[in-house]
Each structure stands twice: as structure tokens, then as C-alpha cells.
Amino acid sequence: MMTPATNSDPLERCLVDQADQLAKTASTSAPPSADWFLREHQQRTRRRVFRRVVTLAAVAVPLAVGGFAHWLSPSDQAPLQVVTRDEFRPTAPRISQSPQVGWTNHPSANGGESIDESSLDWIVLDQLGDDLVPVAIEVIPAEGPVHFVLGLLAVGSVRTASLEELSPTEFAAVETLYGSTTPTLSTPPF
Amino acid sequence: MDPSRENSPPEWFEQWVHAHYERIRRAAFVLCGNSADADDLAQDTFLRLLSTRSRFSGKSSPETWLYAILLNAHRQRCRSNQRLWRRWCEWWNGDGSKAVSIAPDAEIHSREWTESIWGAVAQLPVAQRQAIVLRYAEQLSYEEIAEVLECPVGTVRSRLHAATAALRERLPPDAVLRPVEKETIPCLVR
Incomplete structure (x- = not known):
């Protein structure tokens, strides 16, 4: 089979x-002995499988954790979008022409409870994916500290919170609307 | 299947090792230039044979098949060394601008190999170097080299021509005809 090279050069x-x-x-x-080759071959095969498993895990685990964390993340972490009542629901029936009233006070929107509409003065919308979930913030001009009522229309929950109890997102929304965190009814946002 | 044969090497493998190991190891030595790397490369070749034997159709000779495995292993080793070497140079120099362009394992070659014309062959591109080894160290025909390298015969001729031309340019005239003087076991020059 082997043909010698002609070496005239x-x-x-x-x-x-x-x-x-x-x-x-x-x-x-x-x-080395054939047994050595076979042992080494088996070890290499094991190492190769291990490397593939590690590589796969290095890719799959972060993806799975990231996806799971995204699934677990609370929906109210989405940034708030501030709009006026008219922008939110321009065709909503108004109970009163008072500038402080105009939000639909439907029990289904308030967890089965009616809110004192006379004190409603502005609305904050929370952007959740493709659905707009309005958050009504009611400023209650009462004696003592200022309180807010935050109503999530879509989920029908209403809660009352003092200034200190506002979440950072809600706090930022209040600041955006009023320019400060000491709102008064004499300076409505709209 | 006989369980006693499960953890023992196949018969054909022992025959191949017995028949071809010496020749493959010799080619590995001419390629690498030192005994330790030659041993590693030859062993690596036969380990790969265990994984790739099922793809051997018998159209080519076992030697051709083994040479192809050997050269693939050598090519991968060169790439791996170059990557490591480049990284090391970049780290050493602070940036990659002053990277040294000598072969990564130049310092551990045997003295005889370095002083021979094969030391100069090592400076050639890998494709030319492999063609030269197969032609002049292993004495394969052009057709056999083409089969091993999986390229047309014309490409083999072209590579050999380019390689010998490059060697003539690089070597001083008296170096070409100088024989290897020492007939001793190669020592490692570190």
C-alpha cells in the first residue's frame, strides 16, 4: 500500500x-494494554456525559429560575401610569359635576363596598400587561394624618393606607400627582 | 452477550493496537517533536478509534483511517494550545498586542527534532505540515494522502509544493542536507 516518495530532490x-x-x-x-484503553475510554465517556449534563444545566437552570421568578413576581410591581379620569373612562356616568366626583362607584369595583365619592379626586392607573387596572386613591381630609384609599377596580379590592403605609410605587404615584406627598383638597391634581 | 466480555476490549481493537500503534506513534512524534506528546497523541488516536470504529466502512485501509484520526486529534490539539497560549500571552503582556507567535510547545521539543528539518516543518501551516508528514515521514502516495485528508489529489500536490517552497525559503542551503548527527534518546530542552 505504501508507495515510497521518489526523492530525487x-x-x-x-x-x-x-x-x-x-x-x-x-x-x-x-x-498501553487494551484493558487500559478500554478503561480510559469508559472514563472519557462518563466525563463527556457529565460535561453535557453540566452544560445543559448551566443553560436550563437560569432559564427555569428566571421564568419561575417572573411568574411569581407580583403584578403590582408594574410601573404606575397616571391618567386623568377623562382619559381613563371618558364615557363613565358621572354622579356629580363636582370636580371632586366623577369616578364610577360601582360595588363590584370596590369589593362590594361603596366609597364616599365626595372625597374622590383623582385616579391612578396601574398598567398590568395588556389590561388597565385602575387604582383609585382617595384623599380623606380628616383631622389627623392624611389617608389614602386605594381601590383596585379589576380585582375589586379596597384598602386604606396612611402615608407611611404606601408602597414605594404608590408613594411615587402620589408624588407625581401632587408634586409632593402632602396633598390637600385645595390643590386637586386635575 | 457474554457478560465476561462486556468489560474487556474487543478483539479487533487489540489487533489494531498490535499492528498499527508503532507506526502511529512514530507519525505522532514527527508531528509533535517530543516523546511525551507523541505518546499522548498516539493514545488519544486509539481512544478515538474505540468511539469511531462503527463508522469505519472498510473502504479505506485501517492505516488510512488511523492517520485521519491522528491528524484530527493533532489539529484539535494545535487549536487548543494556540488558544491557551494566546490567552497566556495576553495576560502576561497586559494586552494582546505583543503576543508571541512561536509554537506553544516549542520549548519541550527534543533537541534532535528541533535541529532537524522537521523542526522547520513545524513552523508551516497545519495543513501543509500534515501533508509533508504523510508524504515524507510516512511515505504515503498522493492518493492515500488525499484519502486521509479528505481532499482532492490536486490539493495534496499543491500543499506539498507550497510546503517545500516555504521550507526552501526558510532554511539556509547547508541546513537542508545536514543529517541528524546524534543517535541518542531525545532529551527535553526546557
């Missing part, structure tokens, strides 16, 4: 001669 002859010479001078070592 000095360079080619030198390559052949020196390769032969090197083969003679190189320390020869006996091949």
Missing part, C-alpha cells in the same frame, strides 16, 4: 532521511 531526500533518523532515535514506548 535534496530537500525531499533530507526530509525522508531525517524522519527515519528521528524514528530511530525517538524513545520507543510500548503501547
Whole structure:
């Protein structure tokens, strides 16, 4: 099978001669036993499988954790979008023409309870995905600290919170609307 | 299947090791230039054979198949070394601008190999270097080299021509015909 190279060229002859010479001078070592090859082969196979599993895990685990965390993340962490009543529900029936009234006071929107509409003065909308969920913030001009009523129309929940109890997002919304966190009825946002 | 044969090497493998290991190891030595790397490369070749034997159709000779595995292993090793070496140079120099362009394992080659024309062959591009080894160290025909390298015979001729031309340019005239003088076991020059 092996066809010797024709070495008429000095360079080619030198390559052949020196390769032969090197083969003679190189320390020869006996091949490892076939059992050694088989053991090493099995170890390599195990290492290769392990590397693939680790690589797969390195990709899949962060993706799974990220997806799970996104699924678990509370929906009210979405940024608030501040709009006026008219922008939110321009066709909503108004109970009164008073500038402080105009929000639909439907029991289904307030967790089955009616809110004192006379004190409603502005609405904050919370953007949740594709659905707009309005958050009504009621400023109650009472004696003592200022209170807010936050109503989530879509989920029908209403709660009352003092200034200190507002979440950072709600706090920022109040600041955006009033320019400060000490709102009074004499300075309505709309 | 006989359970006692499950953890023992197949018969054909022992025959292949017995018949071809010495020749493959010799080619590995000419490629690498030192005994330790030659041993690693030859062993790696036969380990890969265990994984790829099922793809051997018998159209080519076992030697051709083994040479192809050997050269693939060598190519991968060169790439891996170059990457590590480049990173090391970048780290050492602070940036990559002064990266040294010598072979990564130049310092551990045997003296005889470095002083021979094969040391100069090592400076050639990998494709030319492999063609030269197969032609002049292993004495394969052009057709056999083409089969091993999986390229047309014309490409083999072209690579060999380019390689010998490059060698003639790089070597001083007296170096071409100088024989290897020492017939000792190669020592490691660190």
C-alpha cells in the first residue's frame, strides 16, 4: 500500500532521511494494554456525559429560575401610569359635576363596598400587561394624618393606607400627582 | 452477550493496537517533536478509534483511517494550545498586542527534532505540515494522502509544493542536507 516518495530532490531526500533518523532515535514506548484503553475510554465517556449534563444545566437552570421568578413576581410591581379620569373612562356616568366626583362607584369595583365619592379626586392607573387596572386613591381630609384609599377596580379590592403605609410605587404615584406627598383638597391634581 | 466480555476490549481493537500503534506513534512524534506528546497523541488516536470504529466502512485501509484520526486529534490539539497560549500571552503582556507567535510547545521539543528539518516543518501551516508528514515521514502516495485528508489529489500536490517552497525559503542551503548527527534518546530542552 505504501508507495515510497521518489526523492530525487535534496530537500525531499533530507526530509525522508531525517524522519527515519528521528524514528530511530525517538524513545520507543510500548503501547498501553487494551484493558487500559478500554478503561480510559469508559472514563472519557462518563466525563463527556457529565460535561453535557453540566452544560445543559448551566443553560436550563437560569432559564427555569428566571421564568419561575417572573411568574411569581407580583403584578403590582408594574410601573404606575397616571391618567386623568377623562382619559381613563371618558364615557363613565358621572354622579356629580363636582370636580371632586366623577369616578364610577360601582360595588363590584370596590369589593362590594361603596366609597364616599365626595372625597374622590383623582385616579391612578396601574398598567398590568395588556389590561388597565385602575387604582383609585382617595384623599380623606380628616383631622389627623392624611389617608389614602386605594381601590383596585379589576380585582375589586379596597384598602386604606396612611402615608407611611404606601408602597414605594404608590408613594411615587402620589408624588407625581401632587408634586409632593402632602396633598390637600385645595390643590386637586386635575 | 457474554457478560465476561462486556468489560474487556474487543478483539479487533487489540489487533489494531498490535499492528498499527508503532507506526502511529512514530507519525505522532514527527508531528509533535517530543516523546511525551507523541505518546499522548498516539493514545488519544486509539481512544478515538474505540468511539469511531462503527463508522469505519472498510473502504479505506485501517492505516488510512488511523492517520485521519491522528491528524484530527493533532489539529484539535494545535487549536487548543494556540488558544491557551494566546490567552497566556495576553495576560502576561497586559494586552494582546505583543503576543508571541512561536509554537506553544516549542520549548519541550527534543533537541534532535528541533535541529532537524522537521523542526522547520513545524513552523508551516497545519495543513501543509500534515501533508509533508504523510508524504515524507510516512511515505504515503498522493492518493492515500488525499484519502486521509479528505481532499482532492490536486490539493495534496499543491500543499506539498507550497510546503517545500516555504521550507526552501526558510532554511539556509547547508541546513537542508545536514543529517541528524546524534543517535541518542531525545532529551527535553526546557
